Amino acid sequence: MLWTEKYSPRKIDDVLGNKKAIEQIDEWVENWEHGEPQKCLLLIGPPGTGKTTLAHLIAVFFSDHIELNASDKRSFDIIMNTIGEASAATSLFGKGKKLIILDEVDGLHGNEDRGGIRAINKIIKESHHPIIMMANDPYSKRITSLKSKCQVINIRKVHTNSIVALLKRICVKEGIEFEEHVLRTLAKRSNGDLRSAINDLQVIAQGKNSITSNDLEIISEKDNVNNIFDSIRTVLKSKNPKRIKNALRLDSEPGFILEQITENIPREYEKPEEIEKAYDMVAEADMYLGRAFHTRHYGYWKYTYDLMGLGVALAKDETYKKFSRYASSTFYSKLSRNRAKRDLRDRVATKMGEKMHTSRKVAIEQFPYFEIMFQPEDLARDLADYFELDDAEVKQFRKRKIKKRKTKKAPKSTTNKDKSNRKKSSASVVSKKTKTSTKSSKSTEKEEKKVLTEDSNKKDEDKKKKDHSSKSVSKDNGESEKPEAKDNGKQVSLFSFK
Amino acid sequence: MNRPWVEKYRPQTLEEVVGQDHIIQRLKQYVNEESMPNLMFTGPAGVGKTTTAIALAKAMLGEYWKQNFLELNASDARGIDTVRKDIKNFCRLKAVGSPFRIIFLDEVDNMTKDAQHALRREMEMYTKTSSFILSCNYSSKIIDPIQSRCAIFRFAPIKGHQVIQRLEKIANTENIQHTPGTLESIVYFAEGDMRRAVNILQSTATMGTEITEEHVHDVVSKAKPKDVRRIINMALDGDFMGSRDLLREVMVVQGTSGEDMITQVYQEVSRMSMDDLIGSEEYINLVGHIGEYDFRIREGANPRIQLESLLTKFLPKEKAD
Known part of the structure; x- marks a missing residue:
């Protein structure tokens, strides 16, 4: 049996530390018992401080309890099905209240548990039953919306002395002789995490009569989850394999860690030789990431970790005695800054890929040639029609507008620097135009003419509207009208955004 | 149309x-x-x-x-x-x-x-x-x-003369005149890739109804991923951060694939060697690295990290005396 369970407190008063928090919880329970509905409780605190234990201890004061924790999948549907129905219903005998326990609410997964927070909010709103929730990270974005609706109780780390006292009691009950400093080391190492302290004690003491400082060696320091920049600092500043290995115990994907280490190599290392060597290591580490992904054999990750950790660390001649400002990879910021451009590129590539039976990647590889082909007006117009690109999408290949055509085929022209109202009205014409013109490519010219006249009527309307607007007629408006006059009003001037 | x-x-x-x-x-x-x-x-x-x-x-x-x-x-x-x-x-x-x-x-x-x-x-x-x-x-x-x-x-890469035949046929149908050597140079740049060959031909045809070898070179150099030369030169000058940033910019914004980039790097390096901008020792050393990174990218590694690593090979190193 796990000692953490065996020596788990039986009464709420037995819980170590956090006296004030426990008083608040007591009061909350009493109020419920007196039939006064309370806000739901949100216990926030580091792991191993007794949050879950407390929740279970107060469960006995209620007629029943339902629990969901991180090991359950917690999407909107699942939460609503398991808890939603139960919580909305009142018990037959009126008085009975069910305690709803939601553990690790900050651990709701963005993807798998889609809508989870929404479901919880809904339940809080509708439920007549007491709800208690637990979370580790007070700053988690996921729980911000919950905090305002709950009574938040902070649970603090357990004091080292309290932990030592408890460990002593356990040793006495288990009949184990101990040296006090051993227990103190265990308590300190646990960093206020009572559960891990008891677990460590069980590992070194179970089945023995006594424990000494030698026994401490068999358990390593606790797996602390580190902050990414601390880890990078360790990798770039240290050469100690143990410290580096520990530093890379991070709660992130190795690909992300690799990216961040890579980013900061030239921010710390100054000699080209060191940068080269360190980059050799991350490049090799990256190969194993690729292999792991393609083969789904994630055992390769261990090589990634060693190469990007110790490998990079050993690339330096000696540690730089300077303060380096580390930064998050510019790659990510570039990605988000250029989202619009990338979306445009991908949209164009998808359209072209459909026509040319290729993937986006292959289509993009051909872009440079299309940039050239899109220079002559006629070809550009035809290609745009063929790929069904609208004016905004044509921008991928040419900066200038496509001039109107003298013959009767889908005219396309663009002007820059337009007033926004003009942009809007003309943009709608544009999309209509592209559609109609592609559809009608097979039909007779007569029909096309008709379409065009219709559209030019529309254009005239637009223009009238525009003339009524307070904006004065701009220079490029004059420009766009000149060729129009030549074409006897058959052509439509279309605008797009710069 | x-x-x-x-x-x-x-x-x-x-x-x-x-x-x-x-x-x-x-x-x-x-x-x-x-x-x-x-x-x-x-x-x-x-x-x-x-x-x-x-x-x-x-x-x-x-x-x-x-x-x-x-x-x-x-x-x-x-x-x-x-x-x-x-x-x-x-x-x-x-x-x-x-x-x-x-x-x-x-x-x-x-x-x-x-x-x-x-x-x-x-x-x-x-x-x-x-x-x-x-x-x-x-x-x-x-x-x-x-x-x-x-x-x-x-499927094997298409042989040069077969590509030429095809291009010839297209050129005839489209009424494109070409001087001797033009199609051959397209074939040279296409490297057995018919799609690329045809795209080069059509791009070149925008230059006029009679196309020459010059035109082809013009098109191919325009179609190169931009800035590869600048990226390499910055690295050669020791500005690794600048060089790396430009590389990322090109790959993120233009979406240039790793394969394209590395081919360009190779062509650029080879041109520099022809122009005696880098010594033959250094050249062959670089080619060894480029080949290795090319292989890795095709094997499924992250092209950007590999290319950044390749850039470090261009950094000026202190001569070990």
Whole structure:
């Protein structure tokens, strides 16, 4: 049996530390018992401080309890099905209240548990039953919306002395002789995490009569989850394999860690030789990431970790005695800054890929040639029609507008620097135009003419509207009208955004 | 109306396909027998894998080929779910107007192993109603169970004179005059990739009705991923951060693929060696590195990290005395 369970407190008063928090919880329970509905409780605190234990201890004061924790999948549907129905219903005998326990609410997964927070909010709103929730990270974005609706109780780390006292009691009950400093080391190492302290004690003491400082060696320091920049600092500043290995115990994907280490190599290392060597290591580490992904054999990750950790660390001649400002990879910021451009590129590539039976990647590889082909007006117009690109999408290949055509085929022209109202009205014409013109490519010219006249009527309307607007007629408006006059009003001037 | 010539002159029948004679012969036998095993087409880009697949489908399925042919390319999200759903929906209906249905999956080597395993199951389940054609660049990235279920056809790069013949035909139809050596230089830059060859030809044709070797060089240098020279020069000057930043900019914004970038780096380095800007020792050393990174990128490593690493090779090092 796990000692953490065996020596788990039986009464709420037995819980170590956090006296004030426990008083608040007591009061909350009493109020419920007196039939006064309370806000739901949100216990926030580091792991191993007794949050879950407390929740279970107060469960006995209620007629029943339902629990969901991180090991359950917690999407909107699942939460609503398991808890939603139960919580909305009142018990037959009126008085009975069910305690709803939601553990690790900050651990709701963005993807798998889609809508989870929404479901919880809904339940809080509708439920007549007491709800208690637990979370580790007070700053988690996921729980911000919950905090305002709950009574938040902070649970603090357990004091080292309290932990030592408890460990002593356990040793006495288990009949184990101990040296006090051993227990103190265990308590300190646990960093206020009572559960891990008891677990460590069980590992070194179970089945023995006594424990000494030698026994401490068999358990390593606790797996602390580190902050990414601390880890990078360790990798770039240290050469100690143990410290580096520990530093890379991070709660992130190795690909992300690799990216961040890579980013900061030239921010710390100054000699080209060191940068080269360190980059050799991350490049090799990256190969194993690729292999792991393609083969789904994630055992390769261990090589990634060693190469990007110790490998990079050993690339330096000696540690730089300077303060380096580390930064998050510019790659990510570039990605988000250029989202619009990338979306445009991908949209164009998808359209072209459909026509040319290729993937986006292959289509993009051909872009440079299309940039050239899109220079002559006629070809550009035809290609745009063929790929069904609208004016905004044509921008991928040419900066200038496509001039109107003298013959009767889908005219396309663009002007820059337009007033926004003009942009809007003309943009709608544009999309209509592209559609109609592609559809009608097979039909007779007569029909096309008709379409065009219709559209030019529309254009005239637009223009009238525009003339009524307070904006004065701009220079490029004059420009766009000149060729129009030549074409006897058959052509439509279309605008797009710069 | 003008169309991209790659589509306008895409061979529509098996007979028209260029440069894969032995493969076409076998495929025609399948057409005669009105049955075919699952096929896998492997080979580099632009050698006719997709063209052959579509032409085969037309020959095999006859008039109603469009209804009985499903083409899924790598842009479509192709996780396990898509494989299961789309293929299942398509396969469980019986072919109407054709002897069976054909599913064409492009760039299978970009699917993860898990998705490939899912695909393998689908291939087994619908053997009666459907046949699969898979295409990939590298058959080594395809799991064995799939390879063993397919007749594998290896497409070779198209030979120079065959590319020239084809370009000649297109040029004639389009009334493009060309001076001697023009098509040869296109072939040189296309490296056996017909798609690229045709695109270069059409791009060059925008320069006028008579095209020359000069024009081709002009087009090819314009079509190069931009800024490769600047990236290399910055690294050579010791500005690693600047060089790295520009590389990222180019890859993120222009979407230039790792393969394209590294080819350009190679061509740039080779030009520098020709112009005596770098010594032959240094050149051969760099080529060794470029080759290695090229291989890694094609093996599935992150192209950007590999290219950044390649850049460090250009940094000026202190001479060890």
